[in-house]
Amino acid sequence: MKLFGLLLLAIVSVAASATEPDGRFAQAQNRTFKAFDLQQEQTWQRPFFFMQLADPQYGMFSGNKGFEKEAALTQQAVEHINRLRPWFVIVCGDLTNATPKQARYRDQVAQYHQDFSQIDADIPLVCVCGNHDVGNRPTSESIAHYQENFGDDYFSFWVGGVFNIVLNSSVLKDPTDAADVLAAQQTWLEQQLQTARNADAKHILLFQHHPLFLSQPDEPDQYFNIPLQRRTPLIEQLQRAGVRAVFAGHYHRNAYGTAGEMEMVTTGPVGKPLGKDPSGFRIVKVYESNLQHQYWALEDVPETVELTAPAKQPAPKP
Ligand SMILES: [Zn+2]
Numbered sequence: 001m002k003l004f005g006l007l008l009l010a011i012v013s014v015a016a017s018a019t020e021p022d023g024r025f026a027q028a029q030n031r032t033f034k035a036f037d038l039q040q041e042q043t044w045q046r047p048f049f050f051m052q053l054a055d056p057q058y059g060m061f062s063g064n065k066g067f068e069k070e071a072a073l074t075q076q077a078v079e080h081i082n083r084l085r086p087w088f089v090i091v092c093g094d095l096t097n098a099t100p101k102q103a104r105y106r107d108q109v110a111q112y113h114q115d116f117s118q119i120d121a122d123i124p125l126v127c128v129c130g131n132h133d134v135g136n137r138p139t140s141e142s143i144a145h146y147q148e149n150f151g152d153d154y155f156s157f158w159v160g161g162v163f164n165i166v167l168n169s170s171v172l173k174d175p176t177d178a179a180d181v182l183a184a185q186q187t188w189l190e191q192q193l194q195t196a197r198n199a200d201a202k203h204i205l206l207f208q209h210h211p212l213f214l215s216q217p218d219e220p221d222q223y224f225n226i227p228l229q230r231r232t233p234l235i236e237q238l239q240r241a242g243v244r245a246v247f248a249g250h251y252h253r254n255a256y257g258t259a260g261e262m263e264m265v266t267t268g269p270v271g272k273p274l275g276k277d278p279s280g281f282r283i284v285k286v287y288e289s290n291l292q293h294q295y296w297a298l299e300d301v302p303e304t305v306e307l308t309a310p311a312k313q314p315a316p317k318p
Helices: 001-017 068-084 106-115 140-150 179-200 228-240
Strands: 046-054 090-092 123-125 155-159 161-165 205-206 245-248 255-259 261-264 282-286 291-297
Touching: 046 068, 068 106, 140 179, 161 179, 179 228, 228 255, 228 261, 245 255
Parallel strands: 046 090, 090 123, 161 205, 205 245, 245 261
Antiparallel strands: 046 282, 155 161, 255 261, 282 291
């Protein structure tokens, strides 16, 4: 009987873990990310690197029929992540291809959870919502669906003296049915930028799904950027606060531009490419006075990541 009881307990706990998001997908809560200690992480410690992924978009290759290719590419990325051991990993949206109302959404989310759970438990995984995750015209309902599976849609966190802000860019793209969410995010953002400045952050970084722009801050509106109406004031706000770089995805290929000193970095997909850049991810090295980042195809990722000291403090010879 005792054995039967244990067996029953095991079955019940497996069933529970299959329906509830894993602890690592419930980290973005109360507008922060629980894995990072708020006090300790405000202090600069040493150079570090993180990895930025975008658009795993489970289901895209097959038009939602399956997700074998996306799963295989993610598994390849996870092997690199566990070997390289970044301080954290951030996935800049379009986690699945189906939107919350579509039939295949649950299966795609389950596979995403399963594959990304293979990242070593001590490497935090930060998820960002994209237009497929909350819909092209997000509503409070679609955002609530996302939150059930992945946590908050916008939040901030400190890592080693660097202040990181994650935005829900889908409400910036089209706020028609979520004007209140955009307004709340805007008020919150201004407070966050103030906090970062008051606390003397080494760098302020921003992450979202849609690029603000691909190459020029004033380029015309199109599918892949944020409309000028909301883009121009946001860029001014970010520049005033001294934001160093914005990281995005959505384009399924790489793009780069600057707005004054601020970098706009658009990263190719870990999933299906739509241009010449193959599936891959970006390695971002964070030094006290600057950032260095590079996109790597999954086939070409280096064996290790070297953090060279900045020029002012030459590294000791090995
Ligand atoms: Zn997208």
